[in-house]
Amino acid sequence: IHPINLVLKEIEEIFLGLGFKIEEGPEIELDYYNFEALNIPKDHPARDDQDSFYITKDILLRPQTSPVQIRTMESQKPPVRIIATGKCYRRDATDSTHSPMFHQIEGLAVDKDITFGDLKGVLTVFVHRMFGKDRKVRFRPGYFPFVEPGAEVDVSCLLCGGKGCKSCGYVGWLEIMGAGVVHPKVLEMVNYDPEKYSGFAFGMGAERIAMLKYGINDIRLFFENDLRFLKQF
Structure with a gap:
């Protein structure tokens, strides 16, 4: 089994065990679902032709799985508790940590009285099940247009x-994902009342998780189909 598939399956099983369900969406997506509905302004760099693969003015290869969240909320009333996994595409130059095609996992929970504390609890459980109970978790302030407040999530x-080494840049921490409380404007776009409902969202790259879990230092190894590499899994 390919290491990315192994990681995706393990992540899905963890969140299914936490009461989430899996949703899917199209890889060719409307600009509206990728950006406007996610409170990403028209002058945001992600909407530039140099950063995303546009097919027409209003259609592009999705740069994130976030549109699945919007489509799900449009078709379902709260409570919502989903994860969305799949391929995403960005105009990144290929190097040891970047690929124009990658796999993303995003999660969303919306209900009454959901707080940042709920987000921290869910992601802490995920980290312990994915990397071991001895791993520490750190939340740092971060900015994403579709959440407020936002956070960067690190593991020891x-x-x-956590002592500091070359792998972590001698800081003792490794970044694994972005997260935060769903922005009220995003809830309004899907006709959810932000005075009544709140939620959290998070997103991570499967390749990033696999590289950390298996000690791989070059993302290109996942896509070169070298059997000497793949047979190790």
Whole structure:
């Protein structure tokens, strides 16, 4: 089994065990669902032709799985508790940590009285099940247009245990995902009352998780189909 499929399956099983369900969406998507409905302004760099693969003015290859969240909320009333996994595409130059095609996992929960504390609890459980109960979790302030407040989520380095080494840049932490409380404007776009409902969202790259979990230092190895590499899994 390909290491990315192994990681995707493990992540899905963790969140299914936490009461989430899996939703899917198209890889060729409307600009509206990728950006406007997510409170991403027209002058945001992600909407530039140099950063996304546009097919027409209003249609593009999705740069994130976030449109699945919008489509789900449009078709379902709260409570919502989903994860969305799949391929995404960005105009990134290929190097050891970037690929124009990658796999993303996003999660969304919307209900009455959901707080940032709920987000921290869910993601802490995920980290412990994915990387081990000895891993520490850190939440740093971060900015994403579709959440407020937003956070960057780090785990203590898998190699040095947080002491500091070359792998973690001698800081003891490794970034694994972005997250936050769903922005009220996003809820309004799907006709959810932000005075009544709140939610959290998070997103991570499967390749990033696999590289950390298996100690792989070059993302290109996942796509070169070298059997000497793939047979290790």
